[in-house]
Amino acid sequence: MSLQLRTATPADIPAITAIYAVEVRELVNTYEYEVPAAAEMAQRMQDITARGFPYLVATIDGEVAGYAYANSYRARIAYQWTVENSVYVDARFQGKGVGRALMQALIDECTARGFRQMIAVIGEPTNTASIKLHERFGFELVGVFRGLGRKHGRWLDTVQMQRALGDGADSAPSNE
DSSP states (O other), X not given: OOEEEEEOOGGGHHHHHHHHHHHXXXXXXXXXXXXXXXXXXXXXXXXXXXXXXXXXXXXXXTEEEEEEEEEESOSSGGGTTEEEEEEEEOGGGTTTTHHHHHHHHHHHHHHXXXXXXXXXXXXXXXXXXXXXXXXHTTOEEEEEEEEEEEETTEEEEEEEEEEEOTTTTSSOOXXX
8 A cells, every 4th residue: 555645636636526425425524415516626626726725635556545625714814824624535545544644744734834723624523533633633622513504404513623833823924
């Protein structure tokens, strides 16, 4: 097994779309009801990377095993140093270190780009794999929104976790 990380490209969209489709159809973590088409996923990738956020894929023996990206936490200017992360791993490759590798690379890339805080918005407190992954990387629970969303006929709680990047809030950013 040869795990490699790299920047995602448009050629990865079919695999990324397939991974995300399982999350949308079978689970609640995405809060989306309908699987986005590949063209929509490509547009999302383009929008994210055009705004200077990282979008990564992990491959195992040349096959896309997972992907991760950071995006703006909120649109208002005061949030410009805060990112929200997303990490998705193909079910066939879960438990093989793919999520850990993607998370570390995403944290490193966001830190290098000058971001100061990373937020994780985790659908459902029962998503213990995601919560444990974030805890391994120093994320702390900052709250749980009760009944924030609804999918598959039930109300969903949303876990919020946070970790500092670089100096976090201990110093002013260099681009201020």
